[in-house]
Amino acid sequence: MEKKSTHIFRKEKGQIVVQGEVNLTDIDGNKIPHGDRFTLCGCAKSKKLPFCDGSHKLED
Secondary structure (H helix, E strand, C coil): CCCCCCEEEECCCCCEEEECCCCCECCCCCECCCCCEEEECCCCCCCCCCECCCHHHHHC
């Protein structure tokens, strides 16, 4: 069985898109539930950190 690779890329506004298998944890090592594809906040304005909630759009 071939292992699928994880794809991580940064969007123009700073969001970090993650697609594939990853272990996401908080600073204390507690697992943070997520789907197969999710977007992390890169601007620290999200109210749903570490996930992006679109708060960066308010700058436009």
